[in-house]
Every structure is written in C-alpha cells, then in structure tokens.
Amino acid sequence: MEPQSSNSSNKAAFHETLEKVRAFQKQLKFCPDFKWFADSNYGDIEQRWLLVYSQQSYEREKQTFEKKLGKQDNFLNKAMWNLSNEIFPCEKKMLKNPREK
Numbered sequence: 001m002e003p004q005s006s007n008s009s010n011k012a013a014f015h016e017t018l019e020k021v022r023a024f025q026k027q028l029k030f031c032p033d034f035k036w037f038a039d040s041n042y043g044d045i046e047q048r049w050l051l052v053y054s055q056q057s058y059e060r061e062k063q064t065f066e067k068k069l070g071k072q073d074n075f076l077n078k079a080m081w082n083l084s085n086e087i088f089p090c091e092k093k094m095l096k097n098p099r100e101k
C-alpha cells in the first residue's frame with residue numbers, strides 16, 4: 001500500500017485500499033478478538049499492523065490505570081486538605097497560585 005493524500009482525486013486509491021482490507025479479512029477468517037489492522041511501508045519495508053484484543057491484557061491495563069488513578073486521587077485529596085487548613089491573611093493571598101508560597 002502507498003500513502004495517500006486527502007485529495008478528492010484519490011477516490012480510486014481509497015477503493016483499492018478497501019478491497020485489500022477485505023481480502024486480508026478473508027485471509028484471517030475473521031478472528032473474534034481481531035480489532036483493527038493496517039498496512040504500511042516504512043523505509044521500503046512493507047509492514048502489516050494488527051491490533052488484537054486480549055482480556056488478560058485488558059485486565060492488566062485496567063489495574064494499572066486504576067492504581068495510577070488512585071495515586072492521583074490521594075495526591076489531590078492531600079493537596080485539598082492542606083489548602084483547606086491554610087489560613088490566608090487576605091483574599092489576594094488566597095487567590096494566589098497554590099503552588100507559589
């Protein structure tokens with residue numbers, strides 16, 4: 001496959017690409033975990049990219065995301081607690097960027 005510009009003159013190339021995609025799907029016999037694929041050429045090397053869904057990988061990524069989200073939540077809760085316990089001498093100081101002391 002060749003890269004295509006977004007010009008409307010590439011309609012024929014787009015339809016050719018769709019045909020290649022459909023042919024490739026038939027070769028795979030449509031695996032249920034199959035999500036997306038693309039052909040590319042980088043440095044004169046033909047490449048075929050395939051995204052496959054894995055429940056195990058999804059669970060691992062979900063757990064990592066939730067852990068990072070929990071850390072961010074703890075950080076923000078501590079920052080809010082510290083801010084709520086600070087006494088400000090005037091409104092101007094209160095509205096100042098909390099990261100500046």
